[in-house]
Amino acid sequence: EPQGEAAHFERTVARDQRIEPRDWMPDAYRATMVRQIAQHAHSEIIGMQPEGAWITRAPSLRRKAILLAKVQDEAGHGLYLYSAAETLGADRSELTAKLISGRQKYSSIFNYPTLTFADVGVIGWLVDGAAICNQVPLCRSSYGPYARAMIRICKEESFHQRQGYELLMTLMRGTGAQREMVQDAVNRWWWPSLMMFGPPDADSTHTAQSMAWKIKRHTNDELRQRFVDMTVPQAEALGVTLPDPDLRWNAERGHHDFGEIDWSELKRVISGDGPCNAERVAVRRAAHEGGAWVREAAAAYAEKAR
Ligand code: ACO
Numbered sequence: 001e002p003q004g005e006a007a008h009f010e011r012t013v014a015r016d017q018r019i020e021p022r023d024w025m026p027d028a029y030r031a032t033m034v035r036q037i038a039q040h041a042h043s044e045i046i047g048m049q050p051e052g053a054w055i056t057r058a059p060s061l062r063r064k065a066i067l068l069a070k071v072q073d074e075a076g077h078g079l080y081l082y083s084a085a086e087t088l089g090a091d092r093s094e095l096t097a098k099l100i101s102g103r104q105k106y107s108s109i110f111n112y113p114t115l116t117f118a119d120v121g122v123i124g125w126l127v128d129g130a131a132i133c134n135q136v137p138l139c140r141s142s143y144g145p146y147a148r149a150m151i152r153i154c155k156e157e158s159f160h161q162r163q164g165y166e167l168l169m170t171l172m173r174g175t176g177a178q179r180e181m182v183q184d185a186v187n188r189w190w191w192p193s194l195m196m197f198g199p200p201d202a203d204s205t206h207t208a209q210s211m212a213w214k215i216k217r218h219t220n221d222e223l224r225q226r227f228v229d230m231t232v233p234q235a236e237a238l239g240v241t242l243p244d245p246d247l248r249w250n251a252e253r254g255h256h257d258f259g260e261i262d263w264s265e266l267k268r269v270i271s272g273d274g275p276c277n278a279e280r281v282a283v284r285r286a287a288h289e290g291g292a293w294v295r296e297a298a299a300a301y302a303e304k305a306r
Contacts, residue, residue, distance in 0.1 A: 013214050018144035021087040029213055032206065033143050034090045035104075036215065041081035042099045042106035044074045046280050050114045051123060059117060066163050067120060073156045080153065084145040100285040108266055109196045111274030118171055118178075118185040124164015125238075126186075126193040126231070132157045133227045134197060137217035165234070172239055179239075186235070187243045194258075195266040197224040203263075228256050 001007070005024035012019055019025055048071050055071065058064035082092045098104035109127055114120065132154060139150040171178045198220040201207055210216040218226075228247075235242050246259035268274060 013142050016140075016214070018147060019142050020144045028209075029215075030088055032210060032213070032215060033146065034085055034088050036210075037081055037085040037088070037146055038090065038095045038098070039105050039107070041078045041085060041095070042104060043110065044078035044081060045099075046106045046110045046284060048074050048078075049280055049283055050110055050112070050276075051120055053114055054117055054120050057117070058120075063117075063167070070124075070160050070163065073160065077153050077156070080149050081146075084143075084149050087145045096288060100281060100288055102272060102281060105270065106280075107196060108269040108274065109192055111269050111276045111280060112188070112192055113276055115188070116181050116185060118168070118181040119189070121164045121167035121171065121182065122185040122189045124160050124162075125168055125234070126164075126189050127196070128157050128160040128164060129231060129234075130193045130196045130227050132161060133230065134223050137223075140214075140217055142214040165238070168238055168240075182238075183240050186240045190243050191261065191265075192269075194224055194227070194261055195269075197221075197227070199263065199266065200261075225255055228258050232256055 001011075006026075009019065009023065009025055009029075012023070019029075051067060052071050055064060055067055058067050082095060085095060086092060095104065099106065109130075114123070135150050135154050135157065139147055139154060141147040141150065168182055171182050198204060201219045201221045204220050207216060207219050211219065232242065232247070232249075244259045246257060248257055250257045269277070272278075
């Protein structure tokens, strides 16, 4: 058996065991993990904004309490993931600096506006549903701290998904105007939800290497297909139409066929030119600058205590 650090890394990955922070790893593996975990953390933190906008306008105390808890969970996921990035030697304040200067990405999905309260339900159902689809396999990701973080995050995401679906079922039992509000939200969020899974496999920069390292367990297109297959019966049960005339069951493939995604839209949104990119980053930057006095006070207190 080959000896040495590199051989140990290869063997650990081949045996489906976990790479831990103190283990040797290729520089490119470390860089990929920092990139993915940081993007994921940023997504959770930026992801608080679209729904947070509805906390003060929730239609009842019950809905407000649920939404508050959900948005707080997202903050928790973000902090949890920044900690995982720190185990790789990343510096949290540098990651934040990269986010607010546009040098690091976050998920395209959070650059769309939330126009009605039905959007809160549809984000839970579709966006968190897509997130679960993508993140459950990451519980078996080869980097230990990331894989373990995913276990708790996925449990909370499942609650988020259920609350969204329950909210939508309530609206669908309501008035005609409420049902129309749900359908309108579904029409706006369906295609961006499919884009969350990333570019098609043929155009995905990182998939092949990340699969070889068992960071990713499925390709972008595989997970997108799984999400479509899972969502179609849920849409039927809910009584909404998914806005895709080409969506139909393909018995031969054992999957649903679906229409062509507008990849130019994904490219535009990723490159910073989506409907809300500027606003999302500006709000995050203002929050960071507004929190400067807290960081200074905490540092002064720690200094005194020392
Ligand atoms: N939004 C923004 N950027 C994206 C998206 C997206 N939906 N999809 C892909 N990209 C970026 C990639 O980050 C990469 O850019 P980079 O090289 O500058 O880092 C580029 O587009 C090419 O994509 P891929 O090669 O396919 O990238 P990757 O292998 O990292 O796959 C994926 C992308 C599937 C999103 C992967 O990183 C992943 O599973 N991440 C963890 C989950 C996550 O971040 N979820 C956040 C949203 S869910 C939520 O928070 C509720």
